[in-house]
Amino acid sequence: MTNQSHDPSTTPVTSPSPVTVLGLGAMGKALAGAFLKAGHPTTVWNRTPGKGDELVAAGATRTATAADAVRASEVVIVCLYDYDVSQAVLGPIAPELKGRALVNLTSDTPERSREAAAWAAEHGIAYLDGAILVPVTVIGTADALLFHSGPKSVYDRHASTLKALGGNTVYLGEDHGLAAVYDNALLDFFWTSMAGLVHAFALAGADGVKGADLAPYLSALLSIFPPIVESMGGEVDSGDYPGDQAPLVTEAVNVDHVIHASAHRGLDVGALGGIKAVLDRAIAKGHGADGWTATIEAVRAP
Structure with a gap:
């Protein structure tokens, strides 16, 4: 038997794929910057001329038209205000995207994601829908969370390119709307939590308590949320809402206070x-002895 040694010089080296980014708002610039940092030849375009000078200085190619930008790459990333804007940009250049x-x-609703996917299928475009769950400063880092949904074959083919945007890049499934579903749900929790945070500062501040004095206790309160989230997730799925420790009738009184x-x-x-109002409806439905998760029965459509 002949021992064969491996010669690294004969191993094919795969160059980073060229990428096009359409839209150079704060997030679009961050996306293009992450691709450049990862070594991807990057072409950029923006509806308003003049944006992206720093990207060009870093090695990006800026084009005058969206069609020119699309022709430069097999992978095209679009990040614009909403789907009305993205469709206005993409519609006229559908032949170039084929x-x-x-x-x-681009952030929007699951319905808009599925509509865009249907449009893409009609024009022979391999389409993935996605959602970005982090601010611009986190893009390109190990902590950046991005969701993708659509054909797994398309995701698998371009996963190494997409992971340049974040170390926590997650494929959710074939349904194009899933990325928006997760995005909307997480933003629902985030914004309602932010509203509660501001209200708590206002409530304490009305009696002269400084925000800086209350903040440590609000931060400490957050430590109980991870196990609560896990527990409530299981209760939502099972439909069992144990309320032996804190029934809704008691919680309703606390909210009243x-x-x-x-x-x-x-x-x-x-x-x-x-x-x-949600608490009262849940109690009226017979969930007064159940726990807080039972309020989902008053939130869901009949």
């Missing part, structure tokens, strides 16, 4: 009123 992979990282204290101080109680 046979290429189009990855839409916060509403009364807030109203007495002249604060807006719209969000809290909405929470109380």
Whole structure:
């Protein structure tokens, strides 16, 4: 038997794939910058001329038209204001996109994602829908979370390129709407939490408590959320909402206290009123002895 040694010089070296980025807002510039940093030949275009000077200085090629930018790469990333804008840009250049992979990282609804996928299929465009869950400063790092949905064959073919945008790049499934579903759900939690945070500062501040003094205790409160999230996720799936420790009838009284204290101080109680209304509907449906997760029965469509 002959021992064969491996000569590294004979191993094919795969060069990073060329990428086109359409849209040079703050996020689009961050995406293009991440591709450049990862060694991908990057072509950029923006609806408003003049943007992207720093990208050009870093090695990107800027084109005068979206069609010219698309012709430069097999993978085309679009990141614009919404799907009305992205469709206005992509519609006229559909023939140029045919046979290429189009990855839409524009935020919108699952319905718009599926409509865009149907349009892409009609024009022979390999289409992935995506969502970005981090601010521009995190793009290109190991912590950057991005979701993708659509044909797995398309994702697998371009996964190494897409992972230049973030170390936590996740493929969700064939349904093009899934990235938007996850995006909307996570943003739902984020924005309602941010609203609660601001309201808590306002409530304490009305009695002279400084935000900096309250902040450490709000931060400590966050430590209980991971196990709560996991537990409630299981309860939602099972339809079992144990309330032996904190039944809804008790929680409704606690929410009432916060509403009364807030109203007495002249604060807006719209969000809290909405929470109380959901609680009341859940209790009216017979869930008074159940836990907080049971309010999902008052949130869901009948």
